[in-house]
Amino acid sequence: xxxxxxxxxxxxxxxxxxxxxxxxxxxxxxxxxxxxxxxxxxxxxxxxxxxxxxxxxxxxxxxxxxxxxxxxxxxxxxxxxxxxxxxxxxxxxxxxxxxxxxxxxxxxxxxxxxxxxxxxxxxxxxxxxxxxxxxxxxxxxxxxxxxxxxxxxxxxxxxxxxxxxxxxxxxxxxxxxxxxxxxxxxxxxxxxxxxxxxxxxxxxxxxxxxxxxxxxxxxxxxxxxxxxxxxxxxxxxxxxxxxxxxxxxxxxxxxxxxxxxxxxxxxxxxxxxxxxxxxxxxxxxxxxxxxxxxxxxxxxxxxx
Amino acid sequence: xxxxxxxxxxxxxxxxxxxxxxxxxxxxxxxxxxxxxxxxxxxxxxxxxxxxxxxxxxxxxxxxxxxxxxxxxxxxxxxxxxxxxxxxxxxxxxxxxxxxxxxxxxxxxxxxxxxxxxxxxxxxxxxxxxxxxxxxxxxxxxxxxxxxxxxxxxxxxxxxxxxxxxxxxxxxxxxxxxxxxxxxxxxxxx
Numbered sequence: 001x002x003x004x005x006x007x008x009x010x011x012x013x014x015x016x017x018x019x020x021x022x023x024x025x026x027x028x029x030x031x032x033x034x035x036x037x038x039x040x041x042x043x044x045x046x047x048x049x050x051x052x053x054x055x056x057x058x059x060x061x062x063x064x065x066x067x068x069x070x071x072x073x074x075x076x077x078x079x080x081x082x083x084x085x086x087x088x089x090x091x092x093x094x095x096x097x098x099x100x101x102x103x104x105x106x107x108x109x110x111x112x113x114x115x116x117x118x119x120x121x122x123x124x125x126x127x128x129x130x131x132x133x134x135x136x137x138x139x140x141x142x143x144x145x146x147x148x149x150x151x152x153x154x155x156x157x158x159x160x161x162x163x164x165x166x167x168x169x170x171x172x173x174x175x176x177x178x179x180x181x182x183x184x185x186x187x188x189x190x191x192x193x194x195x196x197x198x199x200x201x202x203x204x205x206x207x208x209x210x211x212x213x214x215x216x217x218x219x220x221x222x223x224x225x226x227x228x229x230x231x232x233x234x235x236x237x238x239x240x241x242x243x244x245x246x247x248x249x250x251x252x253x254x255x256x257x258x259x260x261x262x263x264x265x266x267x268x269x270x271x272x273x274x275x276x277x278x279x280x281x282x283x284x285x286x287x288x289x290x291x292x293x294x295x296x297x298x299x300x301x302x303x304x
Numbered sequence: 305x306x307x308x309x310x311x312x313x314x315x316x317x318x319x320x321x322x323x324x325x326x327x328x329x330x331x332x333x334x335x336x337x338x339x340x341x342x343x344x345x346x347x348x349x350x351x352x353x354x355x356x357x358x359x360x361x362x363x364x365x366x367x368x369x370x371x372x373x374x375x376x377x378x379x380x381x382x383x384x385x386x387x388x389x390x391x392x393x394x395x396x397x398x399x400x401x402x403x404x405x406x407x408x409x410x411x412x413x414x415x416x417x418x419x420x421x422x423x424x425x426x427x428x429x430x431x432x433x434x435x436x437x438x439x440x441x442x443x444x445x446x447x448x449x450x451x452x453x454x455x456x457x458x459x460x461x462x463x464x465x466x467x468x469x470x471x472x473x474x475x476x477x478x479x480x481x482x483x484x485x486x487x488x489x490x491x492x493x494x
Contacts, residue, residue: 018335026339034347041351045359053362054369063370077363094368098360102352144344149336153344214333 014218019147020135029119029134033144036118037110045105048073077101084270088277096276099161104269107145107154111213111261114143115254145264146213151206158272159202166279177279201275205268212264216257223250455490459483 021028051070055062065074085100086093123139126132134140144150166174178198182190226246230239463479 014333018333019340020335021337026343028336028340030336030340031343031347034344038347038351042354042358045355049359049362053366063366063373065366074363074367078367081367094364097364098356099352101360102348102355105355106348106351146333147336147340147344148334149338149341150344153341154348156341157345157348 014221019142019149020138022135022140029140029142030144030147030150032140033110033113033118033142034150037106037113037144040113041105041109044069044109045073076104080104080269084266085273088273088281090281092280096165096273096280100269100273103154103158103272104265107209107268108261108265110143110145110150111265112258114146114213114217115257115261117141143213143217145209146217148206148210151210151213152202154209154268155202155206158205158268158275159199162272162276162279163198165276169280170282173282174279201271205271209264209268212260216253216260219253220250220257223247223253455487456483459486462486 019028019030048065048067048070051066052074065071080101081093081097085097089096118141119134119139120141121139122133122141126134126139145154163174166177178191178194179187180190180194223246227243227250230243230246233239234242459482460479463482466482
């Protein structure tokens with residue numbers, strides 16, 4: 001036990017969050033967790049949708065969501081649609097809301113499943129049963145959204161989607177948008193800046209989600225390392241007593257991580273909505289207002 | 305508690321394996337390949353496709369139907385409120401008209417009653433006056449008749465007295481003459 005603890009305390013905490021393929025180069029912790037998240041997301045939303053959809057009894061009850069799960073899903077979906085997306089997308093909200101809802105729920109479920117120690121549980125089961133589960137028997141699990149490859153893929157889907165929607169709706173407007181409404185003599189500066197800005201958006205989306213999810217998990221792993229170090233290196237009452245402090249820190253960070261899981265899913269979805277809104281919703285003073293909104297959102301996300 | 309103990313045992317069992325894995329080193333937070341990214345994009349799109357058909361459609365439809373119902377109910381409530389206000393204004397107008405009409409009827413009634421009372425008073429006064437005049441005339445006539453009778457009887461008595469005094473009979477012509485003369489004197493004296 002003490003040997004293990006010393007080894008764990010000396011281990012690199014980053015190792016705990018790194019993706020490891022265990023069947024070929026495709027089947028890894030991340031891909032397994034993505035599939036699991038997909039199943040959980042569908043299993044959560046589809047039954048709820050049936051209970052949110054209008055009934056056919058002809059009474060007022062037809063219009064009510066029935067059951068706790070349906071009300072939970074509806075409350076979140078309705079809040080996102082009416083309070084987050086509609087102020088940006090206005091009357092076009094319902095046209096784009098399915099993709100935005102999918103981003104939110106899929107990322108959220110991924111983030112939350114990452115907080116469940118599936119990796120450690122599967123590794124433990126494997127150790128008890130004497131079989132190697134996962135990469136060299138260290139289990140299957142982890143957080144899919146702490147892989148830069150996954151967040152990049154999601155950001156790429158977001159980027160392709162909102163640009164495709166903008167081009168499909170108004171190709172000329174899309175090109176005009178690259179001039180940022182500046183007079184023609186400013187175009188040599190503005191067009192490259194806007195093009196860079198266009199490509200920076202998905203990079204920012206990918207890095208933000210990746211960094212937030214990875215950072216929190218590394219802190220948890222590091223604090224757990226402190227717990228083991230204090231308990232074993234110092235030992236006795238003092239060592240075990242002091243080990244309580246980082247342990248409480250782990251609990252606190254875990255609560256923070258739950259909050260971060262929601263916030264990051266929200267930020268990713270909200271920014272995707274905002275980028276889409278900049279391209280497909282044209283109204284007076286759009287650049288001024290939207291850039292302000294974007295800067296506000298960026299500042300908000302950087303705070304986390 | 306039993307469950308927690310089981311999970312704890314499992315986690316502790318994992319520790320040597322995890323420690324061994326950690327010792328291998330090379331912990332790169334950017335680990336992964338483009339295939340993980342492709343898998344992520346594909347899985348996401350599959351989730352989107354499934355949810356679009358099975359969930360988002362019915363949910364959006366449900367939300368829109370509810371919003372339409374609420375909007376319709378609000379519009380109906382607004383229309384009902386407007387109608388009620390219009391009816392109230394109409395009723396108030398009618399009530400005011402009815403009050404005015406009632407006031408006029410009462411005033412008319414009062415005026416009629418006053419006129420009728422005045423007429424009855426006048427009529428009663430006239431009748432009273434008439435009755436008084438008639439009574440006075442009757443009194444006067446009765447008085448005159450009584451006086452006449454008194455004079456006549458007085459004259460007869462006087463004649464009889466005078467005849468007795470004169471020891472002679474006074475014929476009817478003399479008597480009439482005496483009576484008339486006496487009456488004239490009485491009338492003069494009155």
